[in-house]
Amino acid sequence: MSIRNPKQALYEQFAIVAKALGHPLRLEMIEQLAQGARSVEALAAKLGQPIANISQHLQALRRAGIVAAERDGKFVRYSLADESVLSAFASVRAVAERRLAEVDRIVRGYFEARDQMRPVSRDELQVLMRDGLVTVIDVRPPDEFALGHVPGAINVPLGEIEAWSQNADAGREVVAYCRGPWCVMSFEAVAALRSLGHSARRLEDGMPEWKAAGLPVEMAA
Amino acid sequence: MSIRNPKQALYEQFAIVAKALGHPLRLEMIEQLAQGARSVEALAAKLGQPIANISQHLQALRRAGIVAAERDGKFVRYSLADESVLSAFASVRAVAERRLAEVDRIVRGYFEARDQMRPVSRDELQVLMRDGLVTVIDVRPPDEFALGHVPGAINVPLGEIEAWSQNADAGREVVAYCRGPWCVMSFEAVAALRSLGHSARRLEDGMPEWKAAGLPVEMAA
DNA sequence: TCGTCATTCAATTATTCTGTTGAATGACGA
DNA sequence: TCGTCATTCAACAGAATAATTGAATGACGA
Numbered sequence: 055m056s057i058r059n060p061k062q063a064l065y066e067q068f069a070i071v072a073k074a075l076g077h078p079l080r081l082e083m084i085e086q087l088a089q090g091a092r093s094v095e096a097l098a099a100k101l102g103q104p105i106a107n108i109s110q111h112l113q114a115l116r117r118a119g120i121v122a123a124e125r126d127g128k129f130v131r132y133s134l135a136d137e138s139v140l141s142a143f144a145s146v147r148a149v150a151e152r153r154l155a156e157v158d159r160i161v162r163g164y165f166e167a168r169d170q171m172r173p174v175s176r177d178e179l180q181v182l183m184r185d186g187l188v189t190v191i192d193v194r195p196p197d198e199f200a201l202g203h204v205p206g207a208i209n210v211p212l213g214e215i216e217a218w219s220q221n222a223d224a225g226r227e228v229v230a231y232c233r234g235p236w237c238v239m240s241f242e243a244v245a246a247l248r249s250l251g252h253s254a255r256r257l258e259d260g261m262p263e264w265k266a267a268g269l270p271v272e273m274a275a
Numbered sequence: 276m277s278i279r280n281p282k283q284a285l286y287e288q289f290a291i292v293a294k295a296l297g298h299p300l301r302l303e304m305i306e307q308l309a310q311g312a313r314s315v316e317a318l319a320a321k322l323g324q325p326i327a328n329i330s331q332h333l334q335a336l337r338r339a340g341i342v343a344a345e346r347d348g349k350f351v352r353y354s355l356a357d358e359s360v361l362s363a364f365a366s367v368r369a370v371a372e373r374r375l376a377e378v379d380r381i382v383r384g385y386f387e388a389r390d391q392m393r394p395v396s397r398d399e400l401q402v403l404m405r406d407g408l409v410t411v412i413d414v415r416p417p418d419e420f421a422l423g424h425v426p427g428a429i430n431v432p433l434g435e436i437e438a439w440s441q442n443a444d445a446g447r448e449v450v451a452y453c454r455g456p457w458c459v460m461s462f463e464a465v466a467a468l469r470s471l472g473h474s475a476r477r478l479e480d481g482m483p484e485w486k487a488a489g490l491p492v493e494m495a496a
Numbered sequence: 497t498c499g500t501c502a503t504t505c506a507a508t509t510a511t512t513c514t515g516t517t518g519a520a521t522g523a524c525g526a
Numbered sequence: 527t528c529g530t531c532a533t534t535c536a537a538c539a540g541a542a543t544a545a546t547t548g549a550a551t552g553a554c555g556a
Contacts, residue, residue, distance in 0.1 A: 062303075065299035065303055071367050072296035072298075077293075078283060106517080125523080128530090129533085130532075144366075146363055149339075150288050152357060324545095327545085328544085349555095
């Protein structure tokens with residue numbers, strides 16, 4: 055244990071990152087920080103935890119290079135270190151979603167007792183679209199898009215995000231959605247768009263919920 | 276803590292996956308399993324660990340849905356549960372690479388010092404092979420080679436590099452690959468070949484990435 | 497049916513992690 | 527310079543995890 059070859063040392067570094075992701079509260083903190091920078095106090099209030107506890111978890115995340123700290127007046131504002139954190143979060147979730155039968159069960163229960171913390175709600179999106187303030191993209195594969203999508207949305211499958219973004223107005227905000235709140239594709243789309251300099255957010259949930267809410271659905275021509 | 280809403284329960288499931296990735300030995304096991312299915316005994320031998328220890332870590336990985344078990348005669352063969360595991364591994368690594376200063380130091384100090392030449396990308400290698408310009412050697416042990424290798428590659432385990440090079444055309448460039456971007460064997464192979472007067476480079480990554488990219492894989496006869 | 501043997505379980509100890517408390521730090525505004 | 531207040535540190539108890547040992551399982555082959 056004391057004598058480590060470089061290979062083992064590397065694995066230890068990787069393990070530090072994964073271990074930092076290995077706690078429910080820290081994951082929740084990461085999702086909060088994905089919405090924007092937060093002070094320790096704000097995070098603590100949001101998550102209903104003692105401030106000192108949040109502070110310590112933030113230290114752990116910082117040691118792993120997952121979050122960055124920046125002083126802003128009296129506050130220290132924490133934010134995600136970079137976009138790669140979001141994709142790591144998304145792929146951990148992808149493993150959990152595909153493999154843990156229990157997740158399905160929990161997710162179903164979750165739809166009934168949802169709380170408020172998704173970036174853009176359906177109602178909010180309707181207002182934004184009515185006022186022409188955002189571009190809405192549907193990142194699902196074309197066949198799913200053809201079966202019904204948010205009126206006015208553009209179909210931009212994940213693989214085409216980068217090409218599409220080059221012709222898009224970089225100053226206009228993009229709202230991405232896919233299959234639902236636990237679908238990774240819209241996370242990845244947002245991460246990709248942000249790293250390309252665009253302003254992007256996720257829709258709170260996805261197509262099935264939109265249709266279930268009785269909102270208009272457009273079919274392919 | 277005892278009363279969990281569905282959201283927290285969900286984060287707990289995600290945390291189980293991340294926690295399972297949060298141990299150097301388990302990460303090493305995952306890299307091994309990315310090469311192909313392995314028995315407990317084979318893994319233990321490969322990593323120099325007690326069998327019971329490996330078995331317990333495998334249970335942890337299985338609980339997290341990261342590996343799958345399948346009985347094969349007397350042995351239980353473990354393998355990665357699906358492709359999403361590899362991408363989770365890769366994104367954890369990406370976070371570590373970008374953010375941990377120590378990783379940079381380790382990588383520069385150990386890996387890059389041994390390989391100042393640009394590694395060969397997969398696309399580049401395909402062109403070089405198509406045009407017959409290079410000899411490709413797979414420096415992994417024969418058992419891993421047998422489970423799948425780059426078509427046309429020759430299996431030259433590390434210990435046989437010197438003997439093999441004496442019968443090889445010294446004017447022909449060699450491309451070596453092994454288990455992946457962090458596998459040391461191809462670095463050492465390239466270093467050995469260069470010191471023997473050959474022209475040698477590494478493939479940028481290794482076998483699991485080649486297979487994951489959907490490129491053809493050849494099995495042993 | 498029985499022995500073999502790869503694998504798993506159970507129990508132990510050492511280590512690490514978690515959450516709480518209260519005190520210390522240190523930047524800002526007066 | 528000093529008080530205020532967001533944040534961090536230090537220290538503790540309780541819980542979880544890791545590695546080791548030896549015994550128990552249970553599927554295969556004879």
